[in-house]
Structure formats: C-alpha cells, structure tokens
Amino acid sequence: MDVASILTGLYSEAGRQDPYPYYAALHALGPVAAVPRRGEHRAVSAVAVGYDVVAGVLRDPGFYKQAPPRWQEHEVTRTFQTSMMFVNPPEHTRMRQVFAKAFTPRRLGALEPVVARVVDACLERMAEHGAGGVEVDFVADFAHPVPALVMAEFVGIPATDLTWYRERVDRLDDFLDVAGKTPQRLAAADTAAAELRGFYRDLIAVRRRAPGADLISALVEALDSGGVELTEDELISNLVVLFNASFVTTVYLLSNGLPLLLEHPAVAAALPGDDALAAGSVDEILRLRNPVHFLARAAPHDVDLAGVPVARDENVLLLLAGANRDPVRFPDPDRFDPRRAGPPSLAFGMGLHFCLGAAVSRLEGRLALPRLLARFPGLAVTAPPAYSGSLFLRGIDKLFVTTGG
Ligand code: HEM
Missing domain, CATH: 1.10.630.10 (Cytochrome P450)
Structure with a gap:
C-alpha cells in the first residue's frame, strides 16, 4: 500500500474503529513518509511513525x-x-x-x-x-x-x-x-x-x-x-x-x-x-x-527526517500510537507485557x-x-x-x- 491509500484508510470509518493495521502498514514503508500533495493545500507534509523520529521531533x-x-x-x-x-x-x-x-x-x-x-x-x-x-x-x-x-x-x-x-x-x-x-x-x-x-x-x-x-x-x-x-x-x-x-x-x-x-x-x-x-x-x-493518537509540529527550517525532506513551517504528523508499536524499539510490539523494559512510551x-x-x-x-x-x-x-x-x-x-x- 502507498502512503495516500494508508492515510485514506486511516481516516475512514474502518481506520477509526481500528487504526493499528494502518500504523503497521506505515512502519513497513519506513519511519517517515512524505504525504503527497492534493491540489494546492496539504495540512501536513510528512507523517512520522518511527519511535526515534517522533521522539526526536518532540524533544527538538x-x-x-x-x-x-x-x-x-x-x-x-x-x-x-x-x-x-x-x-x-x-x-x-x-x-x-x-x-x-x-x-x-x-x-x-x-x-x-x-x-x-x-x-x-x-x-x-x-x-x-x-x-x-x-x-x-x-x-x-x-x-x-x-x-x-x-x-x-x-x-x-x-x-x-x-x-x-x-x-x-x-x-x-x-x-x-x-x-x-x-x-x-x-x-x-x-x-x-x-x-x-x-x-x-x-x-x-x-x-x-x-x-x-x-x-x-x-x-x-x-x-x-x-x-x-x-x-x-x-x-x-x-x-x-x-x-x-x-x-x-x-x-x-x-x-x-x-x-x-x-x-x-x-x-x-x-x-x-x-x-x-x-x-x-x-x-x-x-x-x-x-x-x-497523534500530535503535530512544524519544522523550524528545511529539515531532513529520516530521508524525507520537510520544508520550513510545514507540519509533520506524529503518530504517537504508531510509534508506541515500533518493532525496532518494542520487540513483539503488539504483545501486552507489563514487565517490559525499554524506552518510555509516547x-x-x-x-x-x-x-x-x-x-x-x-x-x-x-x-x-x-x-x-x-x-x-x-x-x-x-x-x-x-x-x-x-x-x-x-x-x-x-x-x-x-x-x-
Ligand atoms: C492517561 C491520561 C493522559 C494522557 C494520555 C495525556 C496525554 C498528554 C499528551 C500526549 C500531551 C502532550 C501534548 C503535546 O505535546 O502537544 C499532554 C499534555 C498535557 N496534559 Fe496530559 N494526558 C493525560 C492526563 C492528564 C491529566 C490528568 C492532566 C492534568 C491533571 C493533564 C494535563 C496536561 C497539560 C496541562 C498538558 C499541556 C502541557 C504543556 O503544553 O506543557 N493531562 N497530555
């Protein structure tokens, strides 16, 4: 699936009922994906699902x-x-x-x-x-x-x-x-x-x-x-x-x-x-x-987020709920494990x-x-x-x- 169809799915009724398959599909594309332009306007220019990128933006x-x-x-x-x-x-x-x-x-x-x-x-x-x-x-x-x-x-x-x-x-x-x-x-x-x-x-x-x-x-x-x-x-x-x-x-x-x-x-x-x-x-x-499930932040200057360019003053959608299931940071991410070690969730x-x-x-x-x-x-x-x-x-x-x- 490409980013546009994942996001369409996420915003649909099915995505609202269960967004997690869409977050998993985004993980398969990488930590950040560029959001394609639809006409003149786009509310966000990139969507981040990788834990390190989301945490990095929030800490910056x-x-x-x-x-x-x-x-x-x-x-x-x-x-x-x-x-x-x-x-x-x-x-x-x-x-x-x-x-x-x-x-x-x-x-x-x-x-x-x-x-x-x-x-x-x-x-x-x-x-x-x-x-x-x-x-x-x-x-x-x-x-x-x-x-x-x-x-x-x-x-x-x-x-x-x-x-x-x-x-x-x-x-x-x-x-x-x-x-x-x-x-x-x-x-x-x-x-x-x-x-x-x-x-x-x-x-x-x-x-x-x-x-x-x-x-x-x-x-x-x-x-x-x-x-x-x-x-x-x-x-x-x-x-x-x-x-x-x-x-x-x-x-x-x-x-x-x-x-x-x-x-x-x-x-x-x-x-x-x-x-x-x-x-x-x-x-x-x-x-x-x-x-x-998400927050947004705008870039202070032109930046590169894990290979995806984000221009100054453009917004990045930070999918907290997706980052919380990043398999890189949380092995077997969907498993409930109250004794889990690892980074704090977002x-x-x-x-x-x-x-x-x-x-x-x-x-x-x-x-x-x-x-x-x-x-x-x-x-x-x-x-x-x-x-x-x-x-x-x-x-x-x-x-x-x-x-x-
Ligand atoms: C499970 C419960 C809660 C969750 C999941 C939650 C989640 C969050 C998140 C994600 C933010 C960050 C917003 C951002 O970065 O834009 C935030 C900020 C905030 N939360 Fe909570 N929150 C919870 C409970 C509470 C409670 C109980 C209070 C008050 C007693 C509270 C007061 C605030 C305030 C004032 C901020 C803004 C802080 C700032 O902008 O510096 N939250 N919360």
Missing part, C-alpha cells in the same frame, strides 16, 4: 506548534492559543512554570486518599447496579466518574457542576478531532468555550473569597500576590485546557485498560497485591491503547509539552484498576466495546460488564 525545541489562521476570531481558538498546551516558548515556559509550581509532590500525595475514596465509592455504586448479574456500563459507573470526581477535587470544581461541565468538554473534543473543523462544530465549541470561561470567572471569585486546598485557590493566591506572570484571562484559558486534557484521556486509560487486563487473567489476578505490576500495567496499557508526549498531569493519571490508574479487580474478581466483559470514533482521542465510550457477584 526548534519544532513548534502552529496556530490556526485567524484564531483571534473565535472564542475556542482564543482560549486554546492563550494556554500552555498550544503555544511555544517564551509564552509556554512562562505559563507552564506557574502551573508546574502548583503541581507539588505535597498536592499529589494529598490526592492519593482522594483517589482511593472516590474509587471505593464508585465500586460501591457499581456493586449495587450490578447485583444479581445485571449488566452495567463500566464507563458510566466507573471509568468516567473516577477521573471526573478526582479532578474536580484536585482543581476545585463543585462535583454538582460536573454533568453540565462534561457536555462542554465534549464540544471542545469534537472540535479537536480531525473531522472537527466544520462550521457547526466550531460554533458549538465557541459557545462551550464562552460558557466555561464564565464558569471559571465565577469560580475564581468564589475561591478568592473563600480559598480551599485546591489548584484554583493556589493559583489565584499566586496571581494576587503578584508573584507570577500570568493574567487572569490566561489563568482561565489554562484551566479550561487543563481540565479538558485531564479528563477524557484518563477515562480512556481505565476503559481501554480493563479489556486488555481481562485478556491477561494471570496479570489481572496478581494486580491487587502487586504495586509494581500495577504501575507496569498502566504504562503498558498506555503504550498499547493510548488515548491521544502516550504522554515528550519534551517541552510533556504531559503535566502524567503523575496524576498514573496514580489514578495504579490505584483504581487493582481495587476494581480486587473487588470484582469475576468481572467479565459481555459485549464488544464501543469506541469513540475519533482518531485523535481514541477510547472506549461504552463497555458492558457483569461484576460476577
């Missing part, structure tokens, strides 16, 4: 993130382009520093009992719903509420606002998908961004009057004491993006991970008593079924924009999955999982299970 501070044209005209793109995730140094460095300071080991440590409490409460509810062998949706009862409630406490969002909030998260995620740039999706994302901005403006005012132990209170205090270089508008943009980045990704860590664990019953059975195995399983789930990215919340989501996975399997040793999947259908954020949205007692 010269490669940068390109803003979409006329981003100032829309609330959603204005919000994104004034947050750390979408900008380059020096703005990126300035904003990331403020947030990195708030992600202290103390705050992470304090999160551990919160995760345990939230997980146990969700397990309780799942046991009630699944009593007598009734099928339950694992995503609705566990994979979704666990990260939502944990992040709500971490960030400082009232739990009662989460249902309202989730609908806005979905509008922003729809827009971020490769098929997301339609006028309807843009308008829906604009409205969602405006509503979320208003929501945070009010919440900041509340936390300013009555601070708590949460991230918003810490950031507002830092802002008001004049110790940080961040405007309130930038604080709001970053909170919108941070919560979005934290949320569906961690839902998918849990929902993509459960079937994989159940396909390996010896690992599933050993998980509850073995913290190292739990940590290794989380990393291996993220390698094999990572929620974020599930959290790499370099300047490496996921700020990696430790938070790893903690959630490391605590939630063993507790789940300890509570329901007879847990079984009863129907084929339903995937999101998004190529950018790939994960299981519905997963019917019986709790086994």
Whole structure:
C-alpha cells in the first residue's frame, strides 16, 4: 500500500474503529513518509511513525506548534492559543512554570486518599447496579466518574457542576478531532468555550473569597500576590485546557485498560497485591491503547527526517500510537507485557509539552484498576466495546460488564 491509500484508510470509518493495521502498514514503508500533495493545500507534509523520529521531533525545541489562521476570531481558538498546551516558548515556559509550581509532590500525595475514596465509592455504586448479574456500563459507573470526581477535587470544581461541565468538554473534543473543523462544530465549541470561561470567572471569585486546598485557590493566591506572570484571562484559558486534557484521556486509560487486563487473567489476578505490576500495567496499557493518537509540529527550517525532506513551517504528523508499536524499539510490539523494559512510551508526549498531569493519571490508574479487580474478581466483559470514533482521542465510550457477584 502507498502512503495516500494508508492515510485514506486511516481516516475512514474502518481506520477509526481500528487504526493499528494502518500504523503497521506505515512502519513497513519506513519511519517517515512524505504525504503527497492534493491540489494546492496539504495540512501536513510528512507523517512520522518511527519511535526515534517522533521522539526526536518532540524533544527538538526548534519544532513548534502552529496556530490556526485567524484564531483571534473565535472564542475556542482564543482560549486554546492563550494556554500552555498550544503555544511555544517564551509564552509556554512562562505559563507552564506557574502551573508546574502548583503541581507539588505535597498536592499529589494529598490526592492519593482522594483517589482511593472516590474509587471505593464508585465500586460501591457499581456493586449495587450490578447485583444479581445485571449488566452495567463500566464507563458510566466507573471509568468516567473516577477521573471526573478526582479532578474536580484536585482543581476545585463543585462535583454538582460536573454533568453540565462534561457536555462542554465534549464540544471542545469534537472540535479537536480531525473531522472537527466544520462550521457547526466550531460554533458549538465557541459557545462551550464562552460558557466555561464564565464558569471559571465565577469560580475564581468564589475561591478568592473563600480559598480551599485546591489548584484554583493556589493559583489565584499566586496571581494576587503578584508573584507570577500570568493574567487572569490566561489563568482561565489554562484551566479550561487543563481540565479538558485531564479528563477524557484518563477515562480512556481505565476503559481501554480493563479489556486488555481481562485478556491477561494471570496479570489481572496478581494486580491487587502487586504495586509494581500495577504501575507496569498502566504504562503498558498506555503504550498499547493510548488515548491521544497523534500530535503535530512544524519544522523550524528545511529539515531532513529520516530521508524525507520537510520544508520550513510545514507540519509533520506524529503518530504517537504508531510509534508506541515500533518493532525496532518494542520487540513483539503488539504483545501486552507489563514487565517490559525499554524506552518510555509516547502516550504522554515528550519534551517541552510533556504531559503535566502524567503523575496524576498514573496514580489514578495504579490505584483504581487493582481495587476494581480486587473487588470484582469475576468481572467479565459481555459485549464488544464501543469506541469513540475519533482518531485523535481514541477510547472506549461504552463497555458492558457483569461484576460476577
Ligand atoms: C492517561 C491520561 C493522559 C494522557 C494520555 C495525556 C496525554 C498528554 C499528551 C500526549 C500531551 C502532550 C501534548 C503535546 O505535546 O502537544 C499532554 C499534555 C498535557 N496534559 Fe496530559 N494526558 C493525560 C492526563 C492528564 C491529566 C490528568 C492532566 C492534568 C491533571 C493533564 C494535563 C496536561 C497539560 C496541562 C498538558 C499541556 C502541557 C504543556 O503544553 O506543557 N493531562 N497530555
């Protein structure tokens, strides 16, 4: 197969349901492939699937993130382009520093009992719903509420606002998908961004009057004491993006991970008593079924990527999920091996924009999955999982299970 037909296949319904054969086909062509020009325009000029090339681009501070044209005209793109995730140094460095300071080991440590409490409460509810062998949706009862409630406490969002909030998260995620740039999706994302901005403006005012132990209170205090270089508008943009980045990704860590664990019953059975195995399983789930499938970076000057020329300011599509199965770096790449040695997977990215919340989501996975399997040793999947259908954020949205007692 040539690159054009592989990419057409990847973007098709079949590719959205199972992109991995297309990544394997790309590996067979080499670590990088030039994307043929279709007419005048092409969104990316090369697609990289080789681990070393993808990691190399992400680690190279010269490669940068390109803003979409006329981003100032829309609330959603204005919000994104004034947050750390979408900008380059020096703005990126300035904003990331403020947030990195708030992600202290103390705050992470304090999160551990919160995760345990939230997980146990969700397990309780799942046991009630699944009593007598009734099928339950694992995503609705566990994979979704666990990260939502944990992040709500971490960030400082009232739990009662989460249902309202989730609908806005979905509008922003729809827009971020490769098929997301339609006028309807843009308008829906604009409205969602405006509503979320208003929501945070009010919440900041509340936390300013009555601070708590949460991230918003810490950031507002830092802002008001004049110790940080961040405007309130930038604080709001970053909170919108941070919560979005934290949320569906961690839902998918849990929902993509459960079937994989159940396909390996010896690992599933050993998980509850073995913290190292739990940590290794989380990393291996993220390698094999990572929620974020690709990133893009633009070349700082004309470059040669493993023999493929990329002109200055042209974009390279970095297939994280493909690189995570590069046979050169991960022998027998499709095999789930929680004790695998080797380089880190690219599930959290790499370099300047490496996921700020990696430790938070790893903690959630490391605590939630063993507790789940300890509570329901007879847990079984009863129907084929339903995937999101998004190529950018790939994960299981519905997963019917019986709790086994
Ligand atoms: C399994 C769960 C998660 C996955 C797979 C994931 C994945 C990623 C990836 C791939 C990036 C890099 C983006 C880029 O280079 O363009 C990233 C960045 C980011 N993530 Fe995560 N993430 C997860 C959970 C979280 C959580 C729980 C939080 C917050 C507590 C979070 C906050 C962020 C932020 C703020 C950035 C932007 C960092 C920057 O631009 O410097 N993520 N994440």
